[in-house]
Amino acid sequence: MLRSVILAASRSSQVERLVATAPFTRDVVRRFVAGAATDDALRATRELVADGQAVTLDYLGEDTTTPEQANATRDEYLRLLSRLGAAGLTPGAEVSVKLSALGQMFDEQLAYDNARAICAAADAAGTTVTLDMEDHTTTDSTLDILAKLRKDHPSTGAVLQAYLRRTESDCRELASAGSRVRLCKGAYKEPESVAYQSAREVDKSYVRCMNVLMSGDGYPMLATHDPRLIAIGEDRARWFDREPGRFEFQMLYGIRPDEQKRLVDEGYTVRTYVPYGDQWYGYLMRRLAERPANLAFFGRAVLSK
Ligand code: FDA
Numbered sequence: 001m002l003r004s005v006i007l008a009a010s011r012s013s014q015v016e017r018l019v020a021t022a023p024f025t026r027d028v029v030r031r032f033v034a035g036a037a038t039d040d041a042l043r044a045t046r047e048l049v050a051d052g053q054a055v056t057l058d059y060l061g062e063d064t065t066t067p068e069q070a071n072a073t074r075d076e077y078l079r080l081l082s083r084l085g086a087a088g089l090t091p092g093a094e095v096s097v098k099l100s101a102l103g104q105m106f107d108e109q110l111a112y113d114n115a116r117a118i119c120a121a122a123d124a125a126g127t128t129v130t131l132d133m134e135d136h137t138t139t140d141s142t143l144d145i146l147a148k149l150r151k152d153h154p155s156t157g158a159v160l161q162a163y164l165r166r167t168e169s170d171c172r173e174l175a176s177a178g179s180r181v182r183l184c185k186g187a188y189k190e191p192e193s194v195a196y197q198s199a200r201e202v203d204k205s206y207v208r209c210m211n212v213l214m215s216g217d218g219y220p221m222l223a224t225h226d227p228r229l230i231a232i233g234e235d236r237a238r239w240f241d242r243e244p245g246r247f248e249f250q251m252l253y254g255i256r257p258d259e260q261k262r263l264v265d266e267g268y269t270v271r272t273y274v275p276y277g278d279q280w281y282g283y284l285m286r287r288l289a290e291r292p293a294n295l296a297f298f299g300r301a302v303l304s305k
Helices: 002-009 013-021 023-034 040-051 069-087 108-126 136-152 167-173 200-216 226-241 257-265 279-290 294-303
Strands: 056-059 093-097 129-131 159-160 180-184 219-223 248-252 272-278
Touching: 002 279, 013 023, 013 279, 023 108, 023 279, 040 056, 040 069, 040 272, 069 093, 069 108, 093 108, 093 279, 108 129, 108 136, 129 136, 136 159, 159 167, 159 219, 167 180, 167 200, 180 200, 200 219, 200 226, 219 226, 219 294, 226 257, 248 257
Parallel strands: 056 093, 056 272, 093 129, 129 159, 159 180, 180 219, 219 248, 248 272
Antiparallel strands: none
16 A cells, blocks of 8 residues: 555655655665766766676666657766776676666657667677666567667666566566576556566566576576575576576665675675666655655654754
8 A cells, every 4th residue: 555655656746846855855865876976876886896796777767758858868878888888897887778768658769779879888888788677558668679679789688577467478588598687576556457466476476487587598687685585596596507697686776785795795696776867756766665664764864854
């Protein structure tokens, strides 16, 4: 119930204005977002790389409504990739891209052209791109664009969301040599017709999808903070002889850093998803919805002002 309310608020510009101007917001944002500028993204990347981690960087923004916004997002990714390459931070650091930030909602061809430019820049910098997955109305379009991008940029990765009923079948399609798939639970509010609703059903689907990916020929990226699923991931890695380097764990910036360190110390590849930029509202609200206990963190920030 609380999750639904927070996810509904994540689409409200009125609530956004309220949250964005509240004095306590900065402290909360700082926990989940590396900062507003490209320099902040590079600083966070250097720190994580020094700790033995890999990184994927997300320039925050989604649902852009004009070509100018979409092209500005593309240009920031081009700048970021060139700086990552120049700083010697690739291939350890790659980028994650939301197609809706590149124009998908109003011009699919523009989103594809922008994504293609970002993939070319990633190639030049010696790294890769992963396409984030947004709500279910965009899944087909995102997978179509992925297939087109992979013709010239075969290492382009996709995200699949275990809460969608279709995902086990999508995993089978994508568990082929050269493909990179990030498996997550899914962060949007979705109807029962397309998505499992209970945590137990989502977790069971996650395990089925993980089995498909770990037993397949692609490169699985297990994106979860869930201790039970991480333990099952470690088990499947042993079962399917996937030594570290043939799959990876992924977590979000600021969430379970101790577990990230434990996995690095165990010799696993761990990639942290680092968001930066000033369009943090939708991202922050999804993090609050995942774990309403984070509202207490919000509450403490309010009381301390
Ligand atoms: P779950 O939410 O059950 O959490 C398990 C445990 O992890 C919690 O008990 C808590 O300890 C900890 N935890 C989880 N979330 C937390 C939070 N916000 N704050 C503090 N602790 C928390 N989704 C999507 O729809 N499209 C996408 O493209 C992506 N991309 C993506 C990339 C990466 C690298 C990750 C890790 C996640 C995503 N997601 C995503 C988000 C994903 O779908 C999911 O919403 C979150 O990862 C939370 O699910 P968990 O698997 O962590 O389990």
